[in-house]
């Protein structure tokens with residue numbers, strides 16, 4: 001499995017040329033949160049809201065390595081009690097956090113968990 005670019009990742013400052021860049025360690029470009037150039041100077045409410053949304057998306061992407069590490073740490077250290085005293089020892093109980101946690105890790109890494 002290919003590893004992602006090492007963190008931390010940082011959501012950069014807005015630029016009317018590239019939008020919001022997300023950069024990794026050493027300044028490696030992870031992505032540009034593109035923003036239509038013709039709207040860059042427009043402060044209409046819809047444009048302001050869209051800019052805020054795109055900036056929030058850039059921050060979320062920049063947090064991805066930290067979020068993945070946090071999820072993997074929780075997965076290694078925390079256990080559920082779904083299998084104690086049940087007759088279905090192969091499945092987690094409804095509402096258990098473990099399947100959600102592992103699905104998010106699998107989505108981020110491309111790996112398959114149980």
Ligand SMILES: [Zn+2]
Pocket residue numbers: 080081082083092093096097098099
């Ligand atoms: Zn469980």
